Amino acid sequence: VSQAVSGEERAPGAYGALRRLWGLLRFESRAAPPLVRPDLPRDDKAKLRQLMRDWLTARDGEVSARAQAAELGYLYLELSPRGRRRYLKVLKEALEVDGEDLARAARAFLESPDAKSYLELREAVVPPRVRFLKMLNSLPSGFKFLVDLRADLLSFLDGAPELTELDYDLQTLFELWFDVSLLTFEEISWDSRASLLEKLIEYEAVHKIHSWADLKNRLDRDRRCYAFFHPKIPNEPLIFVEVALTEGIPASIHELLDEEAPLQDPDKATTAVFYSISNTQKGLRGISFGTFLLKRVIDDLTRHLPRLKTFVTLSPIPGFRRWLFEEGIKHLEPAELARLEAELPALLDEPGWHHNEALAQALKEPLLRLAACYLLEVQEGGKPLDPVARFHILNGARVERLNWLADTSPSGLDQSLGLMVNYLYKPDELESNHEMFFQEGKIAASPALRRLLRRTKRETA
């Protein structure tokens, strides 16, 4: 039984259920059919602008204001991507802050900066868009609607910088509505509902889940999976982490994903390996949950499995290959560079280079050294350049071990040249590592990593 395919002219996917739901709402309130065409041509834009202005002036009559907002929200659902971009621009402008009011309030504050003028200024900077977005939010499934709307908006932002202020409105709201204190922390298991588990398959961003059997393997008795949920988006994990319980730090992702590997006894495990962390909602960009999630997971695991002593990731180095060919080779001393000049191109040109043992052997040591350098030395704006490294190092984790040929999947080779890295979460040291980084700019690393790095430096010295 396939869902009715939505017309081509409509934006795909996420809004399907919502359109049905809000369509019913409109029907109940005997609303007319959509007033605008999917692409929102010029005269429809004018119509939309007028509807928004009507909403703005109807403020006192809350009930009808709500019905108007529902109508306006429904309009959005019916639009094509092009129409949505136009809609958001109209929204930005039609419900703009009153410039004169704001200027007046700013002047009043400058003249006499007291509590009264200050609070009036604080009121005046908030545009009526915010009230409109709050009203949309109070419709059924409003939270998910706004998150998806912001995902649309972010995809338009490059070509439409004038939407920045609207994005700011949304981000301000989301910072409170998706405050981590509002989220619920839940374990996901093979006993979770199928409608939720299929979301894991959909959202897994690091190591694709290929089948329900693959998923079941990742939820077996020697695995754990945890997520944060928002109470009003109950069937969508906002972020989730997959954990393997092992007896040592694994050196390759393949042993964890192998469905035929023998089951470990979770009561004997000493190590919890975070091998995949996925943010699921593009529309929540900039709202960060990962740090809190890992902290909660470590707490929970420690309580239930007191034998666990080591908490460690098995992570990709997604920016490594790009950096290597753009910048990294400069870090090589001339002799080595000369030597590698024959071999490095294979990384680009030979898809199966890692099967060539001689080649792999020759590349291993220099690549590990360069990766250590990349992770520990290369920064941008005072923070590690690699996005994954940045996340874990800011959390206070220690760069523990580099693993050679640890992910030879196409994307693993493409981004990380097959390397993976373990970041070690020592509960006692997280805070001091974090402080050390911020106060001295020093990244915590294992002695082995430090040695690798020293060798690099000696050579480049």
Next chain:
Amino acid sequence: VSQAVSGEERAPGAYGALRRLWGLLRFESRAAPPLVRPDLPRDDKAKLRQLMRDWLTARDGEVSARAQAAELGYLYLELSPRGRRRYLKVLKEALEVDGEDLARAARAFLESPDAKSYLELREAVVPPRVRFLKMLNSLPSGFKFLVDLRADLLSFLDGAPELTELDYDLQTLFELWFDVSLLTFEEISWDSRASLLEKLIEYEAVHKIHSWADLKNRLDRDRRCYAFFHPKIPNEPLIFVEVALTEGIPASIHELLDEEAPLQDPDKATTAVFYSISNTQKGLRGISFGTFLLKRVIDDLTRHLPRLKTFVTLSPIPGFRRWLFEEGIKHLEPAELARLEAELPALLDEPGWHHNEALAQALKEPLLRLAACYLLEVQEGGKPLDPVARFHILNGARVERLNWLADTSPSGLDQSLGLMVNYLYKPDELESNHEMFFQEGKIAASPALRRLLRRTKRETA
């Protein structure tokens, strides 16, 4: 991550989790390793017999009796199929009713049939096996253990008729422990836990579920699935029925199983089609739930979807082909028989006969007539011969419509020659149909079916 494969010498499957669990229990009570070998050779049988006798005499000390029963239960788990058969025979004999006691009680009752002698007789007929089985039952997951044990026993029964009394013990217990008043009625949906849904895939007995996508289709918004559960076997439906909500009575199973078919609007549906009913526990043979389940489903659907007016099955006719070639052809008049003699063999010899349009056309009418005859006239022991027909007709359903080429899957062709039948459940008529059948032996059938039948008779007359 694959589960550790149990040794070949052990019986497969269902007891895996239990063995782990009860093994732990034994460990807690510092039990020794299993005392017997998997196949339970002669001397081990003797040992087992002695253990059972020890249990029997230890009756006063409940605590240790329980520990002994746990040990004896664990023994069973460790046995091979051959060992289990021997175990059950030992159990039957070692905990046999005391023949002398019983004879004495029988004589006392015959001499002076009063309340006292009656109750003593009633006590004396119950063998100590029953108390032993009750003690096993009180171990963790004891219900599932006994159900699986009876499934073993039923598979041995042909070759070991002396186990009949043990089976009687179990059936007597199950009639109360699995009394329908103890079961819970639950809807199963795509929001059910995956660990339960995979049981549907495993247990579906009528139309195999090929994949999770197939399963999801059967749990879509225009479908319903209901089951009975036992409170102490929470993750196993004892029986479940799959329902499609449609706007008319479907004539083929393929339209229901087609994952690409458009989604129906459940609020517009007028008809609920029971297209698959599966009993899942072999060990509960003879304990009947189906009638109650359908009644509850009809109640539930009526309450939630008041537009539903028609409740109907789409059922196989599993005994049809066999009957046809053994008996049915005798019902044909000579002329027709002669004509069909050229065609009928195709049903046996040409796997793709239904693609041959001329052939199919020639067979259609006679086969429909014979099927009507089979369903409405062919009985055994006063009840319809076809097991599916028997179930629905005893429930008071009416034989409504025969559908040509309605299930052309291999098993559909193999058992039912591609035919399917709709049984109609009219809530108002169930009781009177039922009474009519029992009092007059008459099966309720639609006028169309009656006409088909009359034609058959006229021809055979």
Next chain:
Amino acid sequence: VSQAVSGEERAPGAYGALRRLWGLLRFESRAAPPLVRPDLPRDDKAKLRQLMRDWLTARDGEVSARAQAAELGYLYLELSPRGRRRYLKVLKEALEVDGEDLARAARAFLESPDAKSYLELREAVVPPRVRFLKMLNSLPSGFKFLVDLRADLLSFLDGAPELTELDYDLQTLFELWFDVSLLTFEEISWDSRASLLEKLIEYEAVHKIHSWADLKNRLDRDRRCYAFFHPKIPNEPLIFVEVALTEGIPASIHELLDEEAPLQDPDKATTAVFYSISNTQKGLRGISFGTFLLKRVIDDLTRHLPRLKTFVTLSPIPGFRRWLFEEGIKHLEPAELARLEAELPALLDEPGWHHNEALAQALKEPLLRLAACYLLEVQEGGKPLDPVARFHILNGARVERLNWLADTSPSGLDQSLGLMVNYLYKPDELESNHEMFFQEGKIAASPALRRLLRRTKRETA
């Protein structure tokens, strides 16, 4: 808002909700008004007998048989106590076992005692009443109905011994339907639903709960309460135990029931005190849950509060006063008897005797000695005479300590002369104590108790 008072002619209480529910059922099936009068006079008895015989012969038509059973069940609800007694007698007789069949089966078995004749005998002893009771059970709330019906029956039994066989039917069914393996073990707390908590107030049988404040005190953070529930009687605990977490063995019930006493820190507690155990369903007499409940409670407490080392009761000695005045004084040596002759009558005649310090002081030592004698020496049928002692001693508990003036409530004085006793549950010793009692007839007791007893004996020697 008060519930409509049921007419005087009706039996009180428990069936109220059921009558409403089954009344609706009858309405749905368009049943006529009740056919009999509340007291079931002679001609109504005849009518009832006929209805039961009709039910018996309608066996094949399950649907209508069920409707008839519902009608017959509803009839019972409408009767007065006198009418119910008559109803049960009619039920006993009308659905009696077929005496001739049974005699025939008994003879057949005696002649040729094989599997066939044995199973036929086993069938023949079961009266059709059993099938009727099972059908009643499958009505909504049928379990609770039958439990209450048996409570009625037990209250009639003294005056109507002919109901014994019907009671046997019910007990046989209940042994399986209320098998402890079917029950759920639950903690009850101040977070439980009020409709359940009010049942505790209603059912507490040992130390009456006087108010919701009293109840809340018993569910505070330093208390625990556990119960067994039947899955089909979800709002009624079948048995529950109240536990206090303390730092030593308490010597008086008053310190536990004092709502003003300071809250203990449960994490510092070393001792769990079972200070009240209540069976709630009179109709389940003879079906025992207490032993299992205490075992589960000890398991649960041990797991959650590993500091707990001592599990002990604080129990009444309900038969002590009665025994003392009937038998116990004979155990005194003449000198002491003479001395006490002046004092013992106060126990009977002066309600506030325990406030008289001199008197209390004089009585203390002899009463403690006599209580030790009563608990450890006085038996009936090989088991302790005192019902509470019998329960705990058979469980393998040790008689640990007698407490003077430990319950000076009216009932505490009336039954136990103010004494209470601690029975100690040492998990490791339960089984050996139990065996010791059954094999040697020896009751486990603390050295202090033994000393008390020896003194008694020396004196009486």
Next chain:
Amino acid sequence: VSQAVSGEERAPGAYGALRRLWGLLRFESRAAPPLVRPDLPRDDKAKLRQLMRDWLTARDGEVSARAQAAELGYLYLELSPRGRRRYLKVLKEALEVDGEDLARAARAFLESPDAKSYLELREAVVPPRVRFLKMLNSLPSGFKFLVDLRADLLSFLDGAPELTELDYDLQTLFELWFDVSLLTFEEISWDSRASLLEKLIEYEAVHKIHSWADLKNRLDRDRRCYAFFHPKIPNEPLIFVEVALTEGIPASIHELLDEEAPLQDPDKATTAVFYSISNTQKGLRGISFGTFLLKRVIDDLTRHLPRLKTFVTLSPIPGFRRWLFEEGIKHLEPAELARLEAELPALLDEPGWHHNEALAQALKEPLLRLAACYLLEVQEGGKPLDPVARFHILNGARVERLNWLADTSPSGLDQSLGLMVNYLYKPDELESNHEMFFQEGKIAASPALRRLLRRTKRETA
């Protein structure tokens, strides 16, 4: 078992559990004992200010910032009311917006009002207090902590107007954190947990609940109770409404609160009476839930009890007596005034005046007229003066009926002179009534009320 009484020097109540919880947190992080004294004398204020500044500068190190915030939050719990007032003032000042930054941003915007200067201004107006409050919120039970903190703050506001800006911070946060779209709507019944039901007893603000029996009456089968909950304050209803199901509009609160009144059949009820609405959290003043709650309740009742046609309140007129003696008597014509001059004082001086039938009779008609005038004519700031009238009239309800001697409890007489009013919620008219009021200033009223009012006017004309 009484909770340990907190020292006198501490503020009472609500924070008890929190103090224990956060005390544990501090212990885990090995925090020192509280650094300040309960009353926060001058030097402790300085210490506190320094701690807050430290927090402010530690911004980069999130982990330690969080620990510092926890310490600062715990400090608050340990303070006396006087200390808390001082704490809040320190908080207000120490984490104040940077005045120079803000002035600079204001000037930049005035000079060049573009997106960049606008967003910078928007950032600059938000004080660091907001970030601090968000960090407190993320501690366990942080939501409840902040709500209670604001309740404290509101009680200080009269004497400390400089706290207004801090209150604005909190209100801004609460508007999003307690947005109605985040709340859950739940029915409360006698099956709810006791720990929740005792909150109803505590929070009922209109008609005090005197006992658990009184509460049970209000949750009987002919009653309903609904509430909004915040997902992170699960055991506290934020607002709840009590509903009676009746067969007509009740004229007195006493018939609803009478525990002895006969139970109504909810399936026959035509009318749902909202007879008590209580906001429970003082700290959420200004965050409004009532309108949404009534809408949800009407939806829910309509769906489950389709016979319900009338939705109506039975409400007090809390400002009536005060208004009557301050203003109302001026509305009387001289003759009537003269006549009433003898009688009105009784309302003030004779507590039992309503038992004096002659007096009551004489007062009835003029008081009803004056009440009609008060409800329909007396406004302040364009809205009804009476707070309860204001709420319902702004919701679009119609003033339906005045009821004489409808609440003769002390508070009923004291505030409303015994009168009560029914506001009628006609789902179809709510919006138009609301619009009518806002556009024409006209209040919807029943013809009877209109007549009463006309008579008043005629007389005063």
